[in-house]
Amino acid sequence: DVKVTQSSRYLVKRTGEKVFLECVQDMDHENMFWYRQDPGLGLRLIYFSYDVKMKEKGDIPEGYSVSREKKERFSLILESASTNQTSMYLCASSQNRSPYEQYFGPGTRLTVT
């Protein structure tokens, strides 16, 4: 079974702190994704990566950066957390072939106070 794990289920941080969210997948998938999930807005893509050290901006990259130094690990960084970044963050991975099924981690609920 594909397994995507995220470093924390719940996280509380203060405004201005630097926040790291880690995601690891164990199926040698090429593609990895970071989404945020907000009620009524569905999932919105923040960044994705299709290879080590490669990254592309999604629909809402502002205020975020990412790092992919190893194939299995994709990190999301909030350089200076703000209250409007309070959300559920979901990581996913997929193979680079059809039907491009994405496998999701359980999510990290981040609260910025």
Added chain:
Amino acid sequence: GEDVEQSLFLSVREGDSSVINCTYTDSSSTYLYWYKQEPGAGLQLLTYIFSNMDMKQDQRLTVLLNKKDKHLSLRIADTQTGDSAIYFCAESMGGGNKLTFGTGTQLKVEL
């Protein structure tokens, strides 16, 4: 970006059929997907349909695709309490590996 739209809530009685609807905008989408999110969990793929198909059936699930109207639906037969979840439709943008998700439909199954 392209918008994928769904109604936010659906309530059905146990044993009835549920129909969740979705409209998408990218006519070049190669695959369209239905994902399920149970409380406190990530999303899990339920089923997908290739764009040259009109219908796909998988046990209690039936997916209908109307490419002309860019409309996708998921029918769940004999809905059970365990089907209570949020259901997301998604399209593959330009046929590639980047997906655009809808807003999600919260399905509540009542006894």
